[in-house]
Amino acid sequence: MTVLVFLDPAHDDGTVADASRPQLMATDLGATRGDGIFESMLAVGGTPRKEQAHLDRLASSAAALDLTVPEAGAWSRAIRTGLREFAAAEPDRTDAVVKLIATRGVEGAGSATAWVQVSPVPASTLRQRETGLRVLFLERGYDSTVAQRAPWLLMGAKTLSYAVNMAAVRHARAHGADDVIFTSSDGKVLEGPTSTVLLAHDRDGLKTLLTPQLESGILAGTSQSALFAAAKKQGWELGYGPLEPHHLLEADAVWLISSIRLLAPVLSLDGQDLRTSTALTAELTELVDRFV
Structure with a gap:
């Protein structure tokens, strides 16, 4: 079970997307050039660990790439949307991997593509x-x-x-x-x-x-x-x-x-x-x- 929540200025809490369907444009610079940033954090019992530290590092990485990304509050709201959706789909799982991903966006569009991904912790980990x-x-x-x-x-x-x-x-x-x-x-x-x-x-x-x-x-x-x-x-x-x-x-x-x-x-x-x-x-x- 994987939950995707795209950060969307028109929806404060983000927009939930179907993870089984294509969601990223083929011309997105994250896909064509690896031009983007990410963070991974552990959530336990629906609560993300070290959230502020990860948001701070995301902002630092964005500054290094001269990449404009959504503000921290928008990320936090999307994280909670993703964790609620994950808990509803996987009520027996206490831990989850939360990824924050931002790319430079579709080539020529001038705006970032940003989303939160919530998924189970791999057994190998x-x-x-x-x-x-x-x-x-x-x-x-x-x-x-x-x-x-x-x-x-x-x-x-x-x-x-x-x-x-x-x-x-x-x-x-x-x-x-x-x-x-x-x-x-x-x-x-x-x-x-x-x-x-x-x-x-x-x-x-x-x-x-x-x-x-x-x-x-x-x-x-x-x-x-x-x-x-x-x-x-x-x-x-x-x-x-x-x-x-x-x-x-x-x-x-x-x-x-x-x-x-x-x-x-x-x-x-x-x-x-x-x-x-x-x-x-x-x-x-x-x-x-x-x-x-």
């Missing part, structure tokens, strides 16, 4: 939270300073141009792994195709949580940010890179975190088993459930 991930390092092909030198590459924006990211995941699966962590050409750890990298040290009762630095050209993770805020209140030390592959191999635990999959332990990197910690994973998972 739920499974990876529990079983963990086998991960490969793959080079992204840029050095860690490119985002500062070349903002037109949109390294920190969440765009629809995800062909490279999905190709990386397919490469991992073809080689017996589940996911990828990108590295820069100068040897820095970046991010996953759809996730943020976390690692932890537990030394003599001092627990430290680290993530790559944003200046390296990665997407600011809404889940990572919320988890860091919650962990700091619980006495964790926080760090922001720069990280290199050996830091992950030496850590007490490594995870990938994202808004839908949430916190997933990394079991191995390039076939090398990593240290894992049931206790640290349980502690951070509890914080994720409460605050993320």
